[in-house]
Amino acid sequence: MNFNEAKNKFVQTWGALGSQWGINKTMAQIHAFLMVSSEPISMEEIMQELQISRGNASMNLRALMDWGIVYKEFKQGERREFFTAEKDLDELATKIARERSKREIKPALKVLKEVSSIDDTSSVEAKHFVDQTKKLYDFVAKADTMIDKVTEYKDNWxxxxxxxxMG
Amino acid sequence: MNFNEAKNKFVQTWGALGSQWGINKTMAQIHAFLMVSSEPISMEEIMQELQISRGNASMNLRALMDWGIVYKEFKQGERREFFTAEKDLDELATKIARERSKREIKPALKVLKEVSSIDDTSSVEAKHFVDQTKKLYDFVAKADTMIDKVTEYKDNWxxxxxxxxMG
DNA sequence: ATAAACTTTCAATAATATTTGAAAGTTTAA
DNA sequence: TTAAACTTTCAAATATTATTGAAAGTTTAT
Structure with missing residues (x-):
């Protein structure tokens, strides 16, 4: 396998993996491509490399920047914008974890709190529901605290x- | 909010959350519904409650059983099959983590190993690629080891x- | 101010994933 | 056996999500 084949395979694999994790394929591919590029890349080059439209590139770059894992760069005397990915993996994982916590876990906790607070002990079914959703709330809250703690370390967490x- | 509203809200929310994590909505909803049900539930009742077709119910129940988080039960003198969900949350999280490790992380590691093993030091680009994919391999391998260790505890991990x- | 060089937006289109439902398959009881 | 009661399968239909591309918007240099 040569460099170009390897690069292609990496970008494709990362893209497929993205889909399985609720991230769209192109977004994951752009990120993969930028992550293994040593130089900042223009939108034109991304379009070219991944064979995607300008609109698609623009929207997904925007989404990646919203996640805080891709940055705009400006080059001396160049009008165009260039892009780079966060390459430090601790930082990358931290940002993804924090963002998912904010976007998904916290709203879910709110709902769990809400539904587990109903005041109904009139049936076995209702009692089980309250009990189970309370347990779920506790579990998810604990996991979320864990994410906070763990990503707090920053370096090499x-x-x-x-x-x-191990200890 | 009464019991039925709460139950409905929980099932809907869990379903929406599922989509964001690469699990299909119905599969997540069935799981949610079973998890808060105190009794084993028939396919008929699942179809009724979630307003889905027989085929859809059948396929998604099968998928949930493949993941090992929903079980078939047989009731005394009943011909029909009944279903229950894994209700222990440690066990549930462990099974999901192990299954995703097997299905997604391990194949990804294989590709990372492969692409990071190319023998090309002829350009800065190629060197960066090898370096970055090696780092990624190490990181993902470490995370995967972590999952193994953590789920090994079983109870209350x-x-x-x-x-x-904290220590 | 103007035009060139670029980026963003969004309605239309395409691609993908899910769902349906009827036919085929299976199991059980008699 | 057979038929009733159930489950599974899968091609077709539907729904969802991603992508395109051209028009609108923005920025910069002159």
Missing amino acids: LTKLIVKM | LTKLIVKM
């Missing part, structure tokens, strides 16, 4: 966590 | 992990 666990 | 981290 994954390694540090593993070291802790 | 999330709590135990948090306790460790």
Whole structure:
């Protein structure tokens, strides 16, 4: 396998993986491509490399920037915008974890709190419902706290966590 | 909010959340419904409650059983099959984590190993690619090891992990 | 101010994923 | 056996999501 084949395979695989995690394919591919590029890349080049339209490139770059994992760069004397990806993996994982916590876990917790607060003990069914959703609330809240704690370390959190666990 | 509204809201929310995590809406809804049901439920009742077709119910129940988080039950003197969900949350999280590791992380690692093994140091671009994909391999491998370790505890692993981290 | 060089937006279109429902398959009871 | 009661399968239909591309918008240099 040569460099270009490898790069292509990486971008494709990352894109497919993205879909399985609720991230759209192009978004994941752009991120993959930028992550293995040593230089900032123009929109034109992204379109070219991934064979996508200008609109598609623009929208997905915007989404990646909203997630805080792709940055705009300006080059000396160049009018065009260039893009780079966050390449530090601890930082990348931290940003993704925090963002998903904010966008998905916190709203879910709100609903869990709400539905587990109904005041109905009139049936076994209702009692089970309250009990189970309360447990779920506690579990998810704990997981969310965990994410906060873990991403707080910033540097090398994954390694540090593993070291802790071995002890 | 009464019991039925709460139950409905929970099922809907869980379904929407599922989509964001690459799980189809109906599959997540069935799981949610079973999780808050105190009794085993027949396919008929699932179809009724979620307003879905027989085929849809059948396929998604099958998928949930493949994941090992929904079980078939047989009732005394009943011909029909009944279903229950894994209700222990540690067990549930463990099964999901293990299954995703097997289905997604391990194949991704294989590709990362493959593409990071190209023998090309002829350009800065190629060197960066190899370097970055190697780092990614290490990171993902570490995360996967972490999942193995963490789910090994079985009981109360999330709590135990948090306790460790506080120390 | 103007025009060139670029980016963003969004309605239309295409691609993908899910759902249906009827036919085929299976199991059980008699 | 057979037929009733159930489940599974899968091609077709539907719904959802992503993508295109051209028009509108923005910025910069002169």
